Amino acid sequence: MEILIVEDEPAIADFLARGLEGEGFAVRVEGDGVAGERRAVGESFDLVILDRMLPGRDGLEVLAAIRRAKPALPVILLTARGEVADRVEGLEAGATDYLTKPFAFEELLARVRAHLRQAGAESTTTLEAAGSRLELVSRRAERDGQVERLPEREAALLAYLMRHAGQVCSQKELLAAVWGYDHDPGTNVVQVYVGYLRRRLGQPGSPAPIETVRSVGYRLARP
16 A cells, blocks of 8 residues: 655654565655645545644645545645644534644554544445435535535544444444544534534435444434
C-alpha cells in the first residue's frame, strides 16, 4: 500500500518514512502544502499523513482539496497544537484521525493500519441496511422514497450504524469511530447527532429505525 507524507520538518518526515517503509509500506514525501495537495489529488494513495502547519498552503486547505476530490481517502492530521478546539477543527474539516506531536511511532502505525483496514471494508460506495440506503461519496440517504443529503458527520455516523446493523454500538465506540480517539468522552455529541438522523430519516407513522439501548448505546434495527 502507498502512503503520502506531507510534512515540512525533514527530521519528522524521514523518521516517519523510514518507519513505515520498515513495515512494508511504499512511502512518498512532500515538504510543502502546494506540492502535497497536487500529489494527493493527482496520484493514487491509500492513505495520507498530513501536517497541520505547512509552507505554501495550510494543512486544512490541503485537506479540503483532498476531501473534494477523494472523499473516502483516509487522512491522518499531525499537529503541534493539542487544544481540544484545534482537534475538533481538524476533525470537522474532514480529517479521518488526529495526532498531536510528539507522538509514538507505534501509535501512528496502529492508527494507519486501522484506517487502512476500515478503508478496505468501505471500498463499496453504497450501503443498505434497515430499509435505508446511503451513498458514501455523495452522502445521499434514502428511506421509503425520502431522500436527504447528509452533512459529513451525520453520514459517517449512519454509515457506522449501517455496517453494524442489528448490533448495539456503545457511545464510546461511536465517538472513536466517527469523531476521533481524543474526543471528550463526557460529551453528548452522539445523542445529539442520533437525534439529527432520526429527524432526517423519520416519517409520520414510521420513525427512523435507530433504537436507544439504555445505558449502553444505539442500534440500527433490522426490519
